[in-house]
Amino acid sequence: xxxxxxxxxxxxxxxxxxxxxxxxxxxxxxxxxxxxxxxxxxxxxxxxxxxxxxxxxxxxxxxxxxxxxxxxxxxxxxxxxxxxxxxxxxxxxxxxxxxxxxxxxxxxxxxxxxxxxxxxxxxxxxxxxxxxxxxxxxxxxxxxxxxxxxxxxxxxxxxxxxxxxxxxxxxxxxxxxxxxxxxxxxxxxxxxxxxxxxxxxxxxxxxxxxxxxxxxxxxxxxxxxxxxxxxxxxxxxxxxxxxxxxxxxxxxxxxxxxxxxxxxxxxxxxxxxxxxxxxxxxxxxxxxxxxxxxxxxxxxxxxxxxxxxxxxxxxxxxxxxxxxxxxxxxxxxxxxxxxxxxxxxxxxxxxxxxxxxxxxxxxxxxxxxxxxxxxxxxxxxxxxxxxxxxxxxxxxxxxxxxxxxxxxxxxxxxxxxxxxxxxxxxxx
Numbered sequence: 001x002x003x004x005x006x007x008x009x010x011x012x013x014x015x016x017x018x019x020x021x022x023x024x025x026x027x028x029x030x031x032x033x034x035x036x037x038x039x040x041x042x043x044x045x046x047x048x049x050x051x052x053x054x055x056x057x058x059x060x061x062x063x064x065x066x067x068x069x070x071x072x073x074x075x076x077x078x079x080x081x082x083x084x085x086x087x088x089x090x091x092x093x094x095x096x097x098x099x100x101x102x103x104x105x106x107x108x109x110x111x112x113x114x115x116x117x118x119x120x121x122x123x124x125x126x127x128x129x130x131x132x133x134x135x136x137x138x139x140x141x142x143x144x145x146x147x148x149x150x151x152x153x154x155x156x157x158x159x160x161x162x163x164x165x166x167x168x169x170x171x172x173x174x175x176x177x178x179x180x181x182x183x184x185x186x187x188x189x190x191x192x193x194x195x196x197x198x199x200x201x202x203x204x205x206x207x208x209x210x211x212x213x214x215x216x217x218x219x220x221x222x223x224x225x226x227x228x229x230x231x232x233x234x235x236x237x238x239x240x241x242x243x244x245x246x247x248x249x250x251x252x253x254x255x256x257x258x259x260x261x262x263x264x265x266x267x268x269x270x271x272x273x274x275x276x277x278x279x280x281x282x283x284x285x286x287x288x289x290x291x292x293x294x295x296x297x298x299x300x301x302x303x304x305x306x307x308x309x310x311x312x313x314x315x316x317x318x319x320x321x322x323x324x325x326x327x328x329x330x331x332x333x334x335x336x337x338x339x340x341x342x343x344x345x346x347x348x349x350x351x352x353x354x355x356x357x358x359x360x361x362x363x364x365x366x367x368x369x370x371x372x373x374x375x376x377x378x379x380x381x382x383x384x385x386x387x388x389x390x391x392x393x394x395x396x397x398x399x400x401x402x403x404x405x406x407x408x409x410x411x412x413x414x415x416x417x418x419x420x421x422x423x424x425x426x427x428x
Contacts, residue, residue: 001309002027004058006048006078007069008034010334010365010384011294015067015308016040017361018301022309031057035375036364048073055081065090065313068270071149071291075101079270090316091270092290096261099272100290103185104147113260115253116284118187118277122147123172125182131168134186135161141189144168145287148180152218152230153341157189190286192279195241196234196296197249199274200311203267203318205258210250211271212303212325213241214296215421220341222416229341230381233417235331235392236299240278249276249283257288269315298363298384299330331395331418332386333403334365338410340380348377348408357402359395360387377408392421 001024005016013036020028020040031054033043046053051073058066066082068074068091077094091097099106104122119138123131135142142164146154154177156167164186171181198211214236220226253274261268273289273296292301301308305324314321337344350367353375363386366379385402389395396418403413 001025001064001313002029002061003309004061004063004066005030005033005037005069006054006066006073008032009069009294010363010381011292011297012069013037013363013365014298014301014384014386015069015292017363018304018308019067022307024307024313025309029061029063034364035367035369036362038369048078049076051076051078051081054078055085058082058087059085064088065309065316067091067312069291071097071100071289074290075149088313088316090312092268093266095264096266096268096270097290099261099288101149102147102183103145103287104183106288107185109257109260110285113256115256116282118143118190118284118286120185120187122183122185123168125172125174128168128172131172131184131186132165135164135168138186138188141191143187143189144171145185145187146171146177146181147183147185148177150177150180153228154180155228157228159189190277190279190284192277193240194286195238195249195276195278195283196293197241197246197254197274197276198292198296198300199250199254199272200315200321200323201258201268201270201272202315202321203269205255205262207321208250208254208258208272209321209323210246210254211323212236212300213238213246214293214299216293216296217414217417220414222414227341229336231293231295232334232336232414233332234293234295234299235329235395235418235421236296236303237329239421245278245283249274252283253285269318294365295332295334295384298332298386302330302361302386302388303328328388328390329392329395330386330388331392331399332384333399333413333417334381335383335385335403335406335411335413336381337366337377337379338412340412344380345410346377346379348410349374350377350382351407352405355405357387357398357405359389359398360385360402362386362402362406382408382411392418396421
């Protein structure tokens with residue numbers, strides 16, 4: 001099977017890495033890929049926002065499966081364009097991808113499905129006074145989110161109503177995130193540990209299967225301080241997400257959501273990513289994403305015990321699903337550029353990529369190859385140092401032992417990824 005992976009980040013490198021080791025896969029091609037993926041297969045330059053060009057590329061390459069990594073091409077209808085040409089694509093159609101493309105619509109789906117979520121309301125440009133009044137009804141922890149895509153950075157969580165009102169003004173005016181913020185969602189802030197559960201879907205709500213749970217770290221600084229980011233690290237499995245908790249999430253959230261989509265005529269295939277808060281009242285959905293999380297993918301996919309190519313093909317084809325995960329633990333530490341997330345510095349040469357680490361894989365997230373062949377920083381999140389071990393503690397120690405070997409001016413990373421997790425874990 002020839003597989004085309006669409007995207008250029010750490011998530012796509014992890015997918016390509018696992019696909020390259022899959023018996024069912026004969027060739028991995030990436031569009032556009034990155035210097036890390038180059039070691040696994042061809043990387044072809046293409047604008048992933050041009051869905052027609054990507055669909056044509058899939059035809060020209062005669063690929064058997066297109067695996068779409070990022071959310072934007074899914075929202076733009078890449079799966080629709082590929083399947084219209086008679087090819088197989090892993091990911092939801094544009095109609096299904098609206099779950100991530102519009103947080104206001106996602107909340108409507110949750111309400112229709114009866115899925116527990118935070119108290120919320122949506123507002124559009126011109127609604128600043130109404131939005132301010134709604135903030136005044138909340139008990140003191142405020143969440144303001146862009147309706148549209150904002151690369152994981154369109155969320156402000158604050159206990160200051162003044163800061164929340166300032167965010168509302170900057171969002172609705174278009175100053176902060178352009179059109180993505182001209183509609184926004186305000187939520188009551190919830191309390192409890194967060195959990196990411198990725199669900200594999202083949203179009204049948206009752207056949208959906210959970211992947212291994214993961215926990216990510218959104219804030220830029222240690223102790224969950226600083227601004228929100230796309231994610232500074234993750235680990236899997238999650239000790240607090242036992243089998244009973246996972247099944248509760250499936251029954252109260254994932255399957256009801258998939259059934260609601262089905263009633264709307266949407267046959268959802270691909271990954272449904274549930275961002276959850278485990279509150280005293282049970283799990284509540286904070287958000288849905290319509291693709292593998294990044295960096296959650298980097299700790300879930302290495303634990304998959306089996307042929308990823310066959311798993312993704314079966315889901316895309318609407319066939320029966322079968323998942324098994326190894327009992328080992330996995331920890332990812334994200335290395336970011338100076339200035340991330342506000343204004344990341346790029347173009348710095350990365351040292352240490354030629355060093356081999358035991359049970360550690362370095363996934364490229366924001367890198368490029370300079371004309372002289374050197375690999376340089378090309379984004380905010382640059383490398384994902386991913387380690388495996390018998391326990392979370394062992395995997396964490398291996399990841400942090402490798403981190404100092406990877407160097408460039410201004411590199412930053414959190415030092416507390418998975419620090420509070422249990423030392424010994426079994427299979428989820």
